[in-house]
Amino acid sequence: MALGKIEKLKIIAFxxxxxxxxxxxxxxxxxxxxxETYTLDYKVEYQDGQxxxxxxxxxxxxxxxxxxxxxxxxxxxxxxxxxxxxxxxxDDITELRDLLLKYEGDIHExxxxxxxxxxxxxxxxxxxxNINIKLFNPDGKPIRAICKVxxxxxxxxxxxxxxxxxxxxxxxxxxxxxxxDTLPMMCFKIYGNSNYYLQVARVNKLxxxxxxxxxxxxxxxxxxxxxxxx
Numbered sequence: 001m002a003l004g005k006i007e008k009l010k011i012i013a014f015x016x017x018x019x020x021x022x023x024x025x026x027x028x029x030x031x032x033x034x035x036e037t038y039t040l041d042y043k044v045e046y047q048d049g050q051x052x053x054x055x056x057x058x059x060x061x062x063x064x065x066x067x068x069x070x071x072x073x074x075x076x077x078x079x080x081x082x083x084x085x086x087x088x089x090x091d092d093i094t095e096l097r098d099l100l101l102k103y104e105g106d107i108h109e110x111x112x113x114x115x116x117x118x119x120x121x122x123x124x125x126x127x128x129x130n131i132n133i134k135l136f137n138p139d140g141k142p143i144r145a146i147c148k149v150x151x152x153x154x155x156x157x158x159x160x161x162x163x164x165x166x167x168x169x170x171x172x173x174x175x176x177x178x179x180x181d182t183l184p185m186m187c188f189k190i191y192g193n194s195n196y197y198l199q200v201a202r203v204n205k206l207x208x209x210x211x212x213x214x215x216x217x218x219x220x221x222x223x224x225x226x227x228x229x230x
Contacts, residue, residue: 009117038071088141100126
């Protein structure tokens with residue numbers, strides 16, 4: 001970014017879920033003024049599975065919800081901001097609404113989006129548009145509005161599958177021992193079960209699983225929930 005140059009938040013629309021549209025096919029919206037703030041909301045859902053007559057239960061992971069990204073955009077036709085007065089913002093609002101929410105017949109769904117601003121790059125779908133009209137002409141036509149836009153993160157299926165596969169316990173893992181690490185603790189992090197530490201020690205030909213030397217690389221073989229614990 002050039003020194004002193006103001007970069008405006010930009011929303012780019014794509015019809016392809018992998019964001020591979022040709023530049024000539026892309027539509028976009030550039031903010032008149034950058035948002036004062038934005039929010040990123042992350043959620044994880046768990047099931048407690050608590051049985052009748054029990055006092056508590058272990059929370060069991062269900063799903064990691066896609067992150068939500070929300071911010072507000074100002075649309076103004078008074079000319080105070082850009083020096084270009086117009087009759088109303090009705091066309092601007094229609095343009096923004098159609099870009100974010102319009103059903104596209106050729107892809108049978110609304111578009112996919114990238115939001116770019118500085119170092120921020122957010123990929124997702126628009127899940128909400130709230131328009132608050134703030135100012136009117138004497139004839140009642142709107143000339144200023146605050147538009148709250150909400151996006152929900154969306155990752156291409158091939159990248160999501162690769163990421164989930166990389167973290168799966170049935171894949172091979174190598175880990176570097178750090179001070180304070182124990183083999184049962186590392187097995188729990190990778191396999192979800194600390195009892196596999198004897199198998200890992202055997203594969204790595206460790207004479208003692210209690211005294212791990214920091215800086216040593218440990219091989220964690222592919223295991224799954226059906227693998228018997230030694």
